[in-house]
Structure formats: C-alpha cells, structure tokens
Amino acid sequence: MSEISELKIKLAMSSRMLFNSGLVDYSGHISVRVPGSDHLLILPHPVSRATVVPDDMVVTDFEGKPIEGKYKAPSEVYMHARAYKARSDIQSVAHLHNHMVATLSMVDKPFFPASSNPGAFFGPGALPKYMDPALIHTNEQGDAVARALGKADAVMLRGHGSMVVGQAIEWVFAACVDLEEAAARFYKASLLGAVLVYNEDETQRVMKGRRKDSVVQKIWDHNVAKTKLAGLMAGI
Numbered sequence: 001m002s003e004i005s006e007l008k009i010k011l012a013m014s015s016r017m018l019f020n021s022g023l024v025d026y027s028g029h030i031s032v033r034v035p036g037s038d039h040l041l042i043l044p045h046p047v048s049r050a051t052v053v054p055d056d057m058v059v060t061d062f063e064g065k066p067i068e069g070k071y072k073a074p075s076e077v078y079m080h081a082r083a084y085k086a087r088s089d090i091q092s093v094a095h096l097h098n099h100m101v102a103t104l105s106m107v108d109k110p111f112f113p114a115s116s117n118p119g120a121f122f123g124p125g126a127l128p129k130y131m132d133p134a135l136i137h138t139n140e141q142g143d144a145v146a147r148a149l150g151k152a153d154a155v156m157l158r159g160h161g162s163m164v165v166g167q168a169i170e171w172v173f174a175a176c177v178d179l180e181e182a183a184a185r186f187y188k189a190s191l192l193g194a195v196l197v198y199n200e201d202e203t204q205r206v207m208k209g210r211r212k213d214s215v216v217q218k219i220w221d222h223n224v225a226k227t228k229l230a231g232l233m234a235g236i
C-alpha cells in the first residue's frame with residue numbers, strides 16, 4: 001500500500017474516532033502534510049465526519065487552493081494550510097469545535113492544561129489564545145492563527161474551539177483527546193477553588209511519561225476499539 005493511501009485511511013479513522021469521542025460533529029477536521037511536498041490531505045467539506053472514507057479526502061496547496069479530489073475542501077482549510085507553511089516541524093493538524101476548550105476560551109482567564117496529567121502533554125504555561133472570533137476563511141486569517149500558535153502544540157480560538165498540531169496523525173488525535181479532558185478537569189476544578197497548576201518541574205516529570213509513542217499508540221488503539229464497538233468503522 002502506498003504512503004498516501006495509508007495516510008488517507010488514518011485520516012478517515014481519526015475523523016470517525018473524533019466523532020465518536022464527541023470532539024467533532026458536523027464540522028471540524030483533521031489533515032496531514034503530503035510528505036515531501038507543499039500539499040496537504042484533508043477531510044472534504046460536505047461529507048459526514050462519522051462516515052467519511054479514505055477516497056473522500058481532498059488535496060490542497062498551502063494557500064488552500066484545490067489540487068485533487070471530488071469534493072471541495074472545508075471552508076476553514078486556510079488554518080491548516082498556513083500552519084504547515086509556518087511550521088515545518090508539524091505533520092498533522094486538527095481543528096475542533098471542542099466543547100470544553102471552547103467554553104474556557106470564552107472567559108478572560110488563562111487555561112493551564114498542565115494541572116492534570118493529560119494536560120501535561122502540552123507542557124508548562126497557559127495555552128495560547130487567538131482572540132478574533134471570526135471563522136478562518138482567508139490565508140491572512142490562517143497566518144494570524146499560526147502566529148498565535150507560535151511554537152505551541154495547540155491554540156484556543158476564542159468562542160470557537162481550537163487548533164491542535166503534531167508530528168503525526170496519531171499524535172494529534174491523542175493530543176485532541178488529552179486537551180479536552182484537561183479542559184474539562186480545569187473547568188470543574190475552577191468551580192471548586194484556585195487550581196493547583198503544575199510547576200515547571202512537576203510538568204516536566206509528568207510530560208516525560210505522557211509524551212511518548214507508546215502512550216499515543218495506546219490512546220489510538222483504545223479509540224479504534226471503542227469506535228469499532230460503536231459500529232462506526234465500517235467501510236474503512
């Protein structure tokens with residue numbers, strides 16, 4: 001099987017897994033860099049995230065222009081395209097309208113993921129926030145999101161959701177799961193009192209056990225099994 005075919009399969013699987021985890025609904029998307037090119041593979045605009053198949057994927061360049069595919073790209077493809085353009089180290093990008101992260105993005109208060117172990121995946125400090133609530137429909141807006149992301153693994157989009165980036169589809173999927181869990185715990189803990197954010201040393205020690213291929217693979221395999229049990233992997 002070709003590398004591109006494998007990437008298309010992983011995109012379709014991760015989309016259905018994100019759906020099954022409640023992290024995407026009728027919108028939200030995940031993409032991957034086409035190795036060795038200035039192109040990306042992404043979910044199509046009109047197909048359900050719960051039933052998308054590998055052959056539905058579309059290819060665009062890093063300006064969001066269509067290159068290949070029977071469908072059009074998502075309207076917010078510019079967020080993905082400009083993240084790849086800005087960060088040569090990232091291979092995969094997800095954009096989620098994830099409920100808990102979007103909720104935390106709406107208050108004028110920093111969100112420190114590293115106050116629970118899943119959140120330590122993102123390292124010390126507050127998650128960066130992109131303040132413009134408009135949808136990302138141009139390259140200029142995509143560039144602005146990439147600037148807000150900086151060197152981080154994720155950025156909150158105020159009142160909208162988040163963008164998560166990483167070194168592979170499996171890593172980005174695991175990070176999406178961890179980020180929403182960290183946001184849910186941070187929200188609940190905030191209701192009870194001041195949150196005990198991990199200090200630098202604590203974060204580094206927890207990160208060491210969290211940011212590992214074996215943990216990422218475990219999260220991936222669990223969600224493959226869970227999504228199959230839900231009957232949502234047929235046709236891949």
Ligand SMILES: [Zn+2]
Binds near residue numbers: 076095096097160
């Ligand atoms: Zn969006």
